[in-house]
Amino acid sequence: MKMKELLLFLSCVLCVSADPLHSDIGIVGCSASDGEDMYGLDGEELAYADFNKQKEIYPQPPFIDPMNCPGCYDTAVADQQTCRENMKRCGKGMKDYPPEQDAPSAVMIYTRDEVEFGVQNTLICHVAGFYPAPVNVSWTKNGQKVTGSSINTPYLNKDGSFRQTSRLDFTPQLGDVYSCAVQHLALAEPLAKIYEVDSSAHSDPGIGPSVFCGVGLTLGLVGVAVGTFFLIKGNECS
Template identity: 60%
Template sequence: MKMKDLLLFLSYVLWGSADALHTDIHVVGCSYIHGGVMFGLDREELWYADFEKQMDVYPQPPFVQPISFGDGAYKIAVANLYGCRQFLQLSETAMKDFPPRRDAPSGVMIYTRNEVELRAKNTLVCHVTGFYPAPVKVSWTKNGQITTGGSSINNPYPNKNGTFTQIARLQFIPQQGDVYSCTVEHLGLTKPLIKIYNVDTPETPEKHKPSLGPAVFCGLGVIIGVLCAAGGTFFILKANKCI
């Protein structure tokens, strides 16, 4: 993807008080193939348009009361995408001489959302940041085999330095010995980045029985100290002819 093939609009709104400062963000991005419209608050994605399923999505956890953007939010997103592509077409001539910018991801991490318990549902997270342009492609494997069930990825989220962050997730059930990997592909990479996660048996602290070893050493130390003190007293008194 060349630089001219991607157009991204960012709208930041800052509001605050004496105690807090919040950042509200509205992202509209497009190419001739892909597109994304997203609303966020304080680096949390609140809403985005899924143009493949033709619906709006609230990605917050179920225990968080979502902020509604209204029934017409998806239709507005479609209009934003159309306008973005129109502007992209007009800007092609002006940007044709610009060299493409390609920043490879500066950080890729894989971790679990919750503490691992064997045979208990969990989520693997592949966190990719520091890349430009967006998006990245993330794929998953389990024991060397490609797996797609229960996988998802959020829209690219802009960083303050002009790069992007994306988070991919995979629902899984940990089983002892399983090996998972997330593979990241991007225009700035000469080869894919791969991060591995091994499912190990959770360690259970052993209950140790009381040991006599330290007590014996302490007892011997006290006895030797007393004997040494007694011997020293004897020789001091003898030197003074007290005995």
């Protein structure tokens, strides 16, 4: 019996140790006018080829150990040539099949940090669940188009759809209204989300602790009163 239990325990240990520690992904894609070559690890984008700047980009923050891949951009360029040749052949063989198009299933707009008036922050427009890639994201401030935003390369989800994130640096001022408009092949018109800077966005750092201490003091006094009541009752009964 002990031997069976030991074998069962060892089997469980072996099963647990066989689980993968990390998952990576590599994407090579192309169209007649655009292309993508990206590598990711554990859901994070580590490197991608920027065919406009003609170099490999490493978008991770500088405080981590940066990835370096000499020759990766040249490989990405060669992969694009192969991809376009394959696309021509597949296009001839599947010309009677309508292309699949899925509109974004979620568009969210939010700030990177807690909002403080007059302090620079970043607005984030996250788009998920669309196919094919990419989407186009444009920004407005008080109804006027603004420039200077950035957008990452499309990232593949497990279900075959994509997600993409656009960022816009801004300085919050009371009453300002920002919006991000998402354009995609499956959308008849842009899908817009609005972010309004109002008085509720600014929080006084002293309010939270004061309220917390006030509630704590009230509960403490109630506890003392209840304890005193039962102590008196106990003495009367004895």
